[in-house]
Structures are given as C-alpha cells and as structure tokens.
Amino acid sequence: MTTLSGYLVLALVAPTLTLKLLQLARDPHNDPLRAITLCLACVASSYFVSRSAGALTRVGLEHRTAVLLDHLLMMASGYFLLRFYLTSVNTPGARRRARYEGGLLLAAATALTVLVVGSNHVPAGPYAAAIMTPRTATFTEAATLYLLYTLVVSLWWTSEYARRSPRPYATGLWLVAGGLGALALSCVLLATAILRRALGGSAGWQPVVPLAQVAAVLAVIAGLAWPALALRTSVTHLWRSHRRDLRRLEPLWRLLIQAYPDLRLAASRTEEGDDRRYGVSLRFHRRVFECRDGLVRISPRLGPGLPAGSLKDVPPTVLARHLHHAVRSGAARDPDRVPAIALALPPGPAPEEDVRLLIELSDAVRDLVPEDRSC
Numbered sequence: 001m002t003t004l005s006g007y008l009v010l011a012l013v014a015p016t017l018t019l020k021l022l023q024l025a026r027d028p029h030n031d032p033l034r035a036i037t038l039c040l041a042c043v044a045s046s047y048f049v050s051r052s053a054g055a056l057t058r059v060g061l062e063h064r065t066a067v068l069l070d071h072l073l074m075m076a077s078g079y080f081l082l083r084f085y086l087t088s089v090n091t092p093g094a095r096r097r098a099r100y101e102g103g104l105l106l107a108a109a110t111a112l113t114v115l116v117v118g119s120n121h122v123p124a125g126p127y128a129a130a131i132m133t134p135r136t137a138t139f140t141e142a143a144t145l146y147l148l149y150t151l152v153v154s155l156w157w158t159s160e161y162a163r164r165s166p167r168p169y170a171t172g173l174w175l176v177a178g179g180l181g182a183l184a185l186s187c188v189l190l191a192t193a194i195l196r197r198a199l200g201g202s203a204g205w206q207p208v209v210p211l212a213q214v215a216a217v218l219a220v221i222a223g224l225a226w227p228a229l230a231l232r233t234s235v236t237h238l239w240r241s242h243r244r245d246l247r248r249l250e251p252l253w254r255l256l257i258q259a260y261p262d263l264r265l266a267a268s269r270t271e272e273g274d275d276r277r278y279g280v281s282l283r284f285h286r287r288v289f290e291c292r293d294g295l296v297r298i299s300p301r302l303g304p305g306l307p308a309g310s311l312k313d314v315p316p317t318v319l320a321r322h323l324h325h326a327v328r329s330g331a332a333r334d335p336d337r338v339p340a341i342a343l344a345l346p347p348g349p350a351p352e353e354d355v356r357l358l359i360e361l362s363d364a365v366r367d368l369v370p371e372d373r374s375c
Contacts (some may be wrong), residue, residue: 012217013044016224031087035080042077046070068116071143072109078150079105085157108146115139141194148187155180168230175223182216242284245359249287252323252362256294259301259327263294291358301326316357320364 020037027033049070079101086098116139155177162173186209193209196202257263265286302322314322 010044010047012214012221013040013047016040016221017044031090032084035084035087039077039080039084042073042080046073046077049073065116068113068139071112071116071139075105075108075112075143075146075150078147078154081154082150085154085161105146108142112139112142115142141191144187144191144194148184148191151180151184151187155184168227171230172223172226175219175226177223179216179219179221179223182212182219186212186216239280242281245355246280246284246287248359249284249291249362251366252291252358253287253294255323255327255365256291256298260294260297263290263297265290288355288358291362292354298323298326301329316361316364317367319361320368323365324368 017037017040020033020040024030024033024037049066082101083098086094086101158173158177158180162170162177165173189205189209189212193205302325
C-alpha cells in the first residue's frame with residue numbers, strides 16, 4: 001500500500017474508532033460493541049505499524065518483529081470482526097463458534113510467530129517491498145489467507161443479516177457487505193501478487209490493492225454510519241413537522257383555553273427545556289390532547305343553529321364561527337345532562353388524519369376576522 005493510501009485509511013478509521021471508544025466507555029459490558037471497537041483498533045494499529053516500520057527499527061525494534069506485529073494485528077482484526085457477529089447472536093452455538101475461532105486465531109498466530117522467529121533474515125528497507133520478497137512470502141501469504149477467510153465468512157453473515165433487516169439497517173449492511181467484498185478482493189490480489197513475486201514474476205495489478213482497500217474502508221465506514229444518519233434525518237424531519245404543527249394548532253388551543261383554563265395539562269421537565277429535541281414533540285402531543293379534550297367539552301355548548309347529529313360533518317369554517325360564539329357566550333359550566341358530541345372526527349383511526357383535521361379547524365379559527373365571527 002502506498003504511503004498516501006495508508007494515511008488515508010488511518011484518517012478514515014480514527015474518527016470511527018474514537019466514536020466507538022466513547023460508546024464503549026458508556027456501555028462497557030456491550031460485547032458486540034467491544035468486538036467492533038477492538039477490530040477497528042487492530043486495523044488502525046496495523047496500518048500505523050506498517051507506515052512506521054522504519055521509525056520502529058530505528059528505536060531498537062527488529063524489522064522482522066515489526067513485520068510480525070503488523071501481521072498479527074491484521075489477523076486479530078479479522079477475528080474480532082467475526083466475534084462481533086457471533087456475540088450479536090449470543091446463543092450457545094455462537095459462543096462455541098467464538099471459542100473455535102479464537103483457537104484458530106491462536107494456532108495461526110503461533111504458526112506465524114514460529115515462521116518469523118525461525119527466519120534468519122527479513123530484508124530491511126521499504127516495508128512494502130520487504131513483505132513481498134520470497135523470504136517473507138510464506139508468513140505474509142499465511143496471514144493474508146487467514147484474513148481472507150474471516151472476510152469471506154463476515155461477508156456471508158452480513159449479506160444474510162441485510163436480507164432480513166428493514167431499512168435503513170439493510171442499506172447500511174449492504175454497504176458494509178460491499179466494503180467487505182472489496183477487502184476480500186484486495187486480499188486475493190495481494191496473495192496472488194505475493195506468490196508471483198516469490199516465484200520471480202511480476203504483479204502488474206499490485207497498485208490496485210491500496211485503491212481497493214481505501215474504497216473498502218470508505219464503504220464499511222459509510223455502512224456503519226448510514227443507519228444513524230438516516231435515523232437522525234428522520235428524527236429531524238419529524239421534529240420540524242411537530243414544531244410547525246404545534247404553531248398551527250395554537251389559535252384553536254388558545255380559544256379552548258379561554259373557555260376552559262383548567263384544560264391545560266401540567267408540563268414535564270423535558271417539555272420545559274431539558275431536552276430541546278423531545279420537548280417539541282411532547283408539547284405537540286400534549287396540545288393535540290388538549291384540543292381534542294376541549295372540543296369534547298365545548299360540543300354541548302354549540303348553538304342550536306347546528307343539528308346535533310351532523311356536527312362531526314360540519315365544515316371547519318362554519319364550526320370555527322360556532323366555537324367563537326360558544327366561547328363568547330360566557331357560560332362558565334357545561335350544560336347539565338347534555339351529551340358531548342364528537343367534532344372534526346377523522347374517517348379512520350390514523351393519528352395523522354386526526355391532527356390534519358384539528359389543524360384545518362385551527363386554521364379556520366385563525367382566519368376569522370372580527371366582523372365574520374358571528375353565527
């Protein structure tokens with residue numbers, strides 16, 4: 001991988017890793033979150049070692065030790081990716097599979113360590129060139145194939161989850177699956193290039209490997225962030241809709257409060273400003289309840305000009321005039337033994353229809369001018 005692409009991958013992984021560390025600090029017993037955090041930490045550490053191998057050798061670390069550390073971190077990132085899926089299921093079979101994968105990683109890491117320690121010489125010089133020489137091809141190929149195995153298994157599980165998940169989670173999982181597929185392709189290209197170079201040939205496709213890795217990391221990070229961004233966008237849209245409707249319901253609400261001051265419900269601490277996002281939604285729902293309750297209470301006070309049986313079908317402009325007249329009549333109490341009448345009822349049980357009808361009535365109340373407010 002070129003130096004530029006390596007630093008680009010680090011720049012992409014570092015913010016995501018920081019976010020996961022903050023989440024893990026708030027929820028330290030979350031096993032899937034711990035696994036994905038360790039996976040990202042291993043990826044970042046592996047790229048750091050590969051980019052800083054020269055500096056590490058200058059401070060006393062053997063070149064082959066840097067190579068071994070890089071390969072072990074790369075293998076560990078694949079294991080923790082598998083563990084993320086296994087701990088997410090959290091079944092006896094998944095726990096057994098996690099132990100099996102841990103044993104497989106330990107065996108592969110031990111074999112790789114023996115190969116590196118038993119090697120008399122790992123060429124010094126540029127790190128990328130050193131791992132492509134015949135002397136290092138054996139353990140580099142072994143580490144790459146193990147990582148390829150973990151990526152293929154993770155790709156299969158991600159695809160299965162994506163097929164069964166609703167949006168926006170399915171979209172994010174398909175992006176992650178695409179990134180894992182690109183990483184698996186880069187592993188295949190890298191393994192083939194190492195083999196060709198070890199046999200004395202050339203690998204003209206080797207420059208494609210860092211590009212595939214950068215594209216893969218971009219896709220994985222986008223997939224991880226997509227559900228949160230989609231949900232945040234949806235919440236923001238809903239908040240703006242509630243804030244707009246809250247203001248539009250105010251004329252009807254003020255008119256009903258005029259007649260029944262006790263109609264106002266007590267506000268919670270959240271509505272008073274502890275949480276700006278949820279406070280607007282809570283005030284909106286509270287206002288809908290207050291308006292609906294006020295209409296039920298004021299319905300027996302509407303004048304005789306409207307037949308009782310047809311009140312629920314009265315147009316908003318006509319009903320608004322009668323509401324104004326009922327409020328100005330000055331009756332402080334509901335008439336005794338007069339049943340309440342449902343006003344501005346929606347045709348179905350959908351809450352959106354109920355809110356729409358209340359807003360239409362509130363707009364009619366707002367649009368009344370003083371000379372038109374008589375029945």
